[in-house]
Amino acid sequence: MRRYVTMLALALAFSVPAAGSALADSSRTTTTTTTTEPSGRLVITDAQTRSFRVGSDTKVYVAPSDVQLDQFSGRDVKVYIGNDGRVSRITRETTTVHEED
Numbered sequence: 001m002r003r004y005v006t007m008l009a010l011a012l013a014f015s016v017p018a019a020g021s022a023l024a025d026s027s028r029t030t031t032t033t034t035t036t037e038p039s040g041r042l043v044i045t046d047a048q049t050r051s052f053r054v055g056s057d058t059k060v061y062v063a064p065s066d067v068q069l070d071q072f073s074g075r076d077v078k079v080y081i082g083n084d085g086r087v088s089r090i091t092r093e094t095t096t097v098h099e100e101d
Helices: 002-015 019-025
Strands: 039-046 051-054 076-081 087-092
Antiparallel strands (some): 076 087
16 A cells, blocks of 8 residues: 555656746747937938938938938938837937027
């Protein structure tokens, strides 16, 4: 009888998953999205491919087809990057100067 109880205990120990192993079997994926909004002077690098860079940044961006890139050339801009990593829009940066008396 003792032998059967021991075998039954061992069988149960190996057949019931531990609480920690149930968590290990399920996978969990965490996605982190980093949104950058580069700003600075826009420099067109290739008008045909609509490529440009911003300020002293060496990264080259591609403007969407609905953006008139020429109007931003040489101007201070802010570039908005979507979750897909593409430029979603470009806005002109305005600087407000307050003169004191």
